[in-house]
Amino acid sequence: MTEIPVLTIDGPSGSGKGTVAARVADSLGWHILDSGALYRLTGLAALKAGVDYDDHAAVAEIARHLPVRFEADRVYLDDEDVSLEIRTETAGNNASRVAAIPEVRAALLEWQRSYARPPGLVADGRDMGTVVFPGARVKIFLEASAGERARRRYKQLKDKGMDVNLAGLIAEIEERDQRDRNRKVAPLVPADDALVIDSTSKTIDEVVDLVLQAVRKALPHV
Ligand SMILES: Nc1ncnc2c1ncn2[C@@H]1O[C@H](COP(=O)(O)OP(=O)(O)OP(=O)(O)O)[C@@H](O)[C@H]1O
Numbered sequence: 273m274t275e276i277p278v279l280t281i282d283g284p285s286g287s288g289k290g291t292v293a294a295r296v297a298d299s300l301g302w303h304i305l306d307s308g309a310l311y312r313l314t315g316l317a318a319l320k321a322g323v324d325y326d327d328h329a330a331v332a333e334i335a336r337h338l339p340v341r342f343e344a345d346r347v348y349l350d351d352e353d354v355s356l357e358i359r360t361e362t363a364g365n366n367a368s369r370v371a372a373i374p375e376v377r378a379a380l381l382e383w384q385r386s387y388a389r390p391p392g393l394v395a396d397g398r399d400m401g402t403v404v405f406p407g408a409r410v411k412i413f414l415e416a417s418a419g420e421r422a423r424r425r426y427k428q429l430k431d432k433g434m435d436v437n438l439a440g441l442i443a444e445i446e447e448r449d450q451r452d453r454n455r456k457v458a459p460l461v462p463a464d465d466a467l468v469i470d471s472t473s474k475t476i477d478e479v480v481d482l483v484l485q486a487v488r489k490a491l492p493h494v
Pocket residue numbers: 283284285286287288289290291292308364424425427428471474475476479
């Protein structure tokens with residue numbers, strides 16, 4: 273069977289994974305997996321169903337049967353458009369909480385793997401290179417300082433007209449980092465064979481170029 277090439281991009285919140293993954297996937301003509309969205313949807317669906325995050329079996333059951341529909345750039349839970357709601361900082365924090373539940377991670381594993389389709393996949397998240405696609409041909413771990421990531425998020429939210437506070441964002445980012453890096457299952461760590469890129473003082477274009485160089489070095493035919 274022909275191998276489907278996979279590029280994984282892991283890293284903490286605000287390091288630029290989603291932006292870089294979209295640009296690289298566009299440039300290569302590959303599919304994209306935003307795995308964080310699945311955890312965000314699970315957190316939101318559990319909240320809407322009134323399920324307590326401490327009830328791990330019930331949250332995992334929700335993850336297994338997420339009533340989700342992706343349509344162009346919109347995402348629906350049942351028939352409700354939740355595209356904006358899953359992008360809030362609260363939804364990100366709730367995602368980080370349900371993502372620490374081993375049964376939830378197990379429930380989402382095969383679904384994430386099913387995104388690998390020809391001609392290739394760019395997968396972004398926290399454990400793409402370590403757990404979901406350990407055999408990926410190219411693995412990137414994107415870093416940036418917490419202060420820079422909070423400044424990026426501040427600008428992103430301000431540009432959307434939202435009322436935000438930089439100190440609050442730094443505290444939230446540090447809390448989420450702490451939970452994602454220290455959980456027992458699939459913690460946020462670079463895979464042993466990942467190329468680590470610190471984007472703190474790099475532009476998006478510079479990071480995209482470095483990632484594309486790594487892909488072309490590993491896969492000269494793409
Ligand atoms: N190298 C960079 N320089 C400046 N801004 C950047 C850079 N990379 C990303 N950004 C901006 O930072 C913000 C956050 O980026 P993005 O959403 O891609 O991060 P992320 O790692 O996917 O975050 P999350 O895990 O929370 O979804 C966006 O507004 C994006 O345009």
